[in-house]
Amino acid sequence: MRDTISAPISGALPDAVPGTVVTGGASHSLRHESAAMHVAGAAAYIDDMPEPKGLLHVVPGLSTRAHARIVSMDLDAVRAAPGVVRVLTAADIPGHNQVSPVGRNDEPLLATDLVSYYGQPIFAVVAETRLQARHAARLARIEYEDLPAILDIAQARAAGGAMVWRPLTMQRGDAPSGLAASPRRVAGRITMGGQEHFYLEGQAAMAQPGEEGEMRVWSSTQHPTETQHMVAHVLDRPSNLVTTEIRRMGGGFGGKETQANTPACLAALAAELTGRAAKIRLDRDDDMMMTGKRHDFVVDYDVGFDDDGRIRAVDMVLAARCGWSADLSGPVTDRALFHADNAYYYPDVRLRSEPLKTNTQSNTAYRGFGGPQGIVAAERVIEEIAFATGLDPLDVRLRNVYGTGTRDLTPYHMTVEDSISADIMAKLADDCAYRARRAALRAANEGSPHIRRGIALTPVKFGISFTATHYNQAGALVHVYTDGSVQVNHGGTEMGQGLHTKMVQIAMREFGLPADRVRITATTTGKVPNTSATAASSGADLNGMAVLDAVRRIKDRLVEFAAGHWGVDAAQVRFLPDGVHVGATVVPFPDLTRAAYFARVSMSSSGFYKTPKISWNAETGRGRPFFYFAYGAACAEVAIDLLTGETRIEQVDILHDAGQSLNPAIDIGQIEGGFVQGAGWLTTEELVWDASGRLRTHAPSTYKVPACSDRPRRFTVKLLDHAPNREDTIFRSKAVGEPPFVHGVAVLHAISDALASIDGYRTCPRLDAPATPETILRTTERMRGLAAPCPVG
Numbered sequence: 009m010r011d012t013i014s015a016p017i018s019g020a021l022p023d024a025v026p027g028t029v030v031t032g033g034a035s036h037s038l039r040h041e042s043a044a045m046h047v048a049g050a051a052a053y054i055d056d057m058p059e060p061k062g063l064l065h066v067v068p069g070l071s072t073r074a075h076a077r078i079v080s081m082d083l084d085a086v087r088a089a090p091g092v093v094r095v096l097t098a099a100d101i102p103g104h105n106q107v108s109p110v111g112r113n114d115e116p117l118l119a120t121d122l123v124s125y126y127g128q129p130i131f132a133v134v135a136e137t138r139l140q141a142r143h144a145a146r147l148a149r150i151e152y153e154d155l156p157a158i159l160d161i162a163q164a165r166a167a168g169g170a171m172v173w174r175p176l177t178m179q180r181g182d183a184p185s186g187l188a189a190s191p192r193r194v195a196g197r198i199t200m201g202g203q204e205h206f207y208l209e210g211q212a213a214m215a216q217p218g219e220e221g222e223m224r225v226w227s228s229t230q231h232p233t234e235t236q237h238m239v240a241h242v243l244d245r246p247s248n249l250v251t252t253e254i255r256r257m258g259g260g261f262g263g264k265e266t267q268a269n270t271p272a273c274l275a276a277l278a279a280e281l282t283g284r285a286a287k288i289r290l291d292r293d294d295d296m297m298m299t300g301k302r303h304d305f306v307v308d309y310d311v312g313f314d315d316d317g318r319i320r321a322v323d324m325v326l327a328a329r330c331g332w333s334a335d336l337s338g339p340v341t342d343r344a345l346f347h348a349d350n351a352y353y354y355p356d357v358r359l360r361s362e363p364l365k366t367n368t369q370s371n372t373a374y375r376g377f378g379g380p381q382g383i384v385a386a387e388r389v390i391e392e393i394a395f396a397t398g399l400d401p402l403d404v405r406l407r408n409v410y411g412t413g414t415r416d417l418t419p420y421h422m423t424v425e426d427s428i429s430a431d432i433m434a435k436l437a438d439d440c441a442y443r444a445r446r447a448a449l450r451a452a453n454e455g456s457p458h459i460r461r462g463i464a465l466t467p468v469k470f471g472i473s474f475t476a477t478h479y480n481q482a483g484a485l486v487h488v489y490t491d492g493s494v495q496v497n498h499g500g501t502e503m504g505q506g507l508h509t510k511m512v513q514i515a516m517r518e519f520g521l522p523a524d525r526v527r528i529t530a531t532t533t534g535k536v537p538n539t540s541a542t543a544a545s546s547g548a549d550l551n552g553m554a555v556l557d558a559v560r561r562i563k564d565r566l567v568e569f570a571a572g573h574w575g576v577d578a579a580q581v582r583f584l585p586d587g588v589h590v591g592a593t594v595v596p597f598p599d600l601t602r603a604a605y606f607a608r609v610s611m612s613s614s615g616f617y618k619t620p621k622i623s624w625n626a627e628t629g630r631g632r633p634f635f636y637f638a639y640g641a642a643c644a645e646v647a648i649d650l651l652t653g654e655t656r657i658e659q660v661d662i663l664h665d666a667g668q669s670l671n672p673a674i675d676i677g678q679i680e681g682g683f684v685q686g687a688g689w690l691t692t693e694e695l696v697w698d699a700s701g702r703l704r705t706h707a708p709s710t711y712k713v714p715a716c717s718d719r720p721r722r723f724t725v726k727l728l729d730h731a732p733n734r735e736d737t738i739f740r741s742k743a744v745g746e747p748p749f750v751h752g753v754a755v756l757h758a759i760s761d762a763l764a765s766i767d768g769y770r771t772c773p774r775l776d777a778p779a780t781p782e783t784i785l786r787t788t789e790r791m792r793g794l795a796a797p798c799p800v801g
């Protein structure tokens with residue numbers, strides 16, 4: 009892969025965060041392409057774009073019932089309100105009233121006679137100002153006839169367990185007999201909550217009508233091609249009339265993989281019907297009420313093991329609250345199964361999913377895509393074994409990790425070829441003195457009535473690739489202009505994760521150019537068509553290879569030209585930072601491109617890539633869904649207050665495998681951010697619906713995302729050194745977007761370890777997530793043998 013004519017990536021940056029150690033290989037930490045604009049407030053998001061003349065504003069009107077027939081809808085007062093230009097209902101849709109991203113036809117853009125969750129869009133107001141539209145939306149008079157609403161997993165099961173997708177079973181060996189034959193056995197249940205994406209920039213889109221049915225849509229979307237398709241279907245026209253564009257999102261985290269489609273379609277519909285540009289920017293409360301979130305899960309597990317803590321058999325049922333429509337719940341619940349082994353070998357195993365239908369927001373992609381939920385279940389199983397055997401959970405982990413060449417077959421019959429989990433955990437445990445600190449904490453807890461400390465070290469093994477094989481393709485379009493400046497376009501979207509920076513680095517390295525000569529532009533379906541969502545952490549893997557392909561095609565032509573023009577061998581043309589070496593002469597890159605232009609050499613190329621080796625058959629539950637695995641481990645130490653239930657994260661050490669990192673500073677940023685987001689999911693972030701199905705936590709006032717002050721007091725992130733990807737990925741790097749989210753699991757287990765001190769580490773606390781102060785207090789009381797909370801008054 010690495011060729012001799014490449015120059016190193018330049019532009020070193022100091023450590024990402026003080027106290028963070030940046031290590032790892034030959035790559036360099038070029039600053040994020042928008043870093044300066046981000047901090048100066050100069051980076052433009054959809055709502056910052058100069059507004060076209062006559063721009064209108066769209067605000068949706070939402071259902072106030074979880075499940076009901078619409079008996080009548082009186083929108084007269086809405087239409088008559090000041091500033092209102094048009095009110096959109098399902099009847100106004102020229103094409104299909106449908107935005108199901110998976111072809112299920114179960115997701116109308118606007119409700120017709122039935123509403124299926126509290127917050128579902130029924131109509132939309134188009135007005136001269138956003139405030140006028142918001143006022144008018146409140147004036148609707150809608151008469152409902154309530155139907156029985158199913159709000160959570162328990163209710164869904166009690167009502168017969170209707171599902172939004174086929175359940176999946178993965179099995180190898182014979183779990184029931186394996187369990188029966190095991191010397192020891194534990195069964196239990198863990199519940200874990202969902203999670204609001206809380207992207208800083210909410211859902212937003214702007215649409216501008218053009219000639220003869222053309223529609224341009226700027227959308228804060230992770231999936232411009234799907235947004236293009238949805239707008240085309242809703243407006244009933246071919247894709248070639250619809251162009252979607254996105255320069256950057258203010259965060260997506262999976263929440264704009266499909267959920268951006270509805271706002272984009274509403275803006276396009278308004279533009280279509282009024283002939284004017286139209287913009288939608290959801291109010292934060294509406295955004296939280298309308299859009300799907302991470303799936304909450306209830307997992308029932310039954311594990312057989314021996315006295316040494318070795319797992320013999322595992323049987324698990326993983327049930328998810330999916331919401332009212334399929335959305336991505338099928339692949340999300342599949343991925344929960346794909347990760348219900350985390351890093352561990354289960355000799356006999358059966359894993360089953362239950363993607364349950366409920367009258368709530370349609371849950372969707374969220375960093376890890378079901379994987380973290382599966383991993384949380386796997387780690388609970390480990391914890392149960394540790395308490396049952398009296399072993400240190402780390403030892404249980406080390407005894408059960410996948411081997412290489414032996415004990416290496418996953419529940420989906422893919423062989424783990426490079427299990428490095430044991431090495432990573434052992435190295436991290438050494439580096440952060442896990443064992444000594446654990447012993448010291450336990451001793452200190454004995455003399456501390458209220459403040460208890462806990463520590464845990466957990467691994468992650470995360471499969472990289474879309475499990476839907478066809479998504480694993482990407483395109484790019486690279487232009488070299490006569491002045492030697494370069495423009496890079498690709499199918500991936502920038503949401504803060506640094507994808508564009510990495511793509512720029514690839515062109516810089518290949519052409520030997522500095523950062524200011526390579527310009528990345530907005531992602532648009534007009535330049536690179538038929539793209540996949542930027543998701544599954546594979547943005548850099550897929551688009552990076554496509555960019556490299558495009559660049560190499562142009563380079564090949566330039567090399568051929570230069571060799572002929574200057575009369576040297578093609579092998580003697582090399583692109584280096586000081587210019588293009590043509591034999592003994594150094595030609596400045598712009599001189600070469602000008603000369604190539606006059607010689608009529610094409611300096612533009614598309615590029616394409618598809619991931620090799622992968623396959624997956626859901627019918628048989630077998631295949632190689634992942635090109636490779638990304639690994640890592642985290643050690644967290646916490647202090648909890650048994651009187652208030654509060655938690656403080658004292659120290660976190662992470663060792664993570666980013667392969668040969670494309671950009672260590674950006675990757676460390678991803679690991680830090682992923683960890684904090686994962687810890688937030690498992691500790692402070694709690695979604696609460698009331699009995700009517702109304703989400704009561706729909707603003708930061710009631711929904712607690714981690715703040716700066718919640719970060720670990722001591723926080724060290726290191727990249728695994730000298731760890732090039734054994735597969736042929738872009739410069740041997742590994743995907744890094746989602747796997748570090750899982751490091752937050754160490755915090756849940758550290759809290760559990762602290763709670764276990766209450767009864768002298770005899771029983772597994774069976775701590776559910778999120779471990780909010782309330783959950784911690786309830787668990788404390790259970791551990792102390794109190795049946796009910798203290799009486800009040």
Ligand code: MTE
Binds near residue numbers: 258542544
């Ligand atoms: N980092 C930032 N700053 N903002 C985001 O929205 N999304 C995450 C992750 N890191 C996200 C992020 C998710 S869910 C994914 S799938 C990956 O980035 C997507 O980008 P990549 O494939 O380029 O890693």
Ligand code: MOS
Binds near residue numbers: 262
């Ligand atoms: Mo990420 S959940 O795959 O957008």
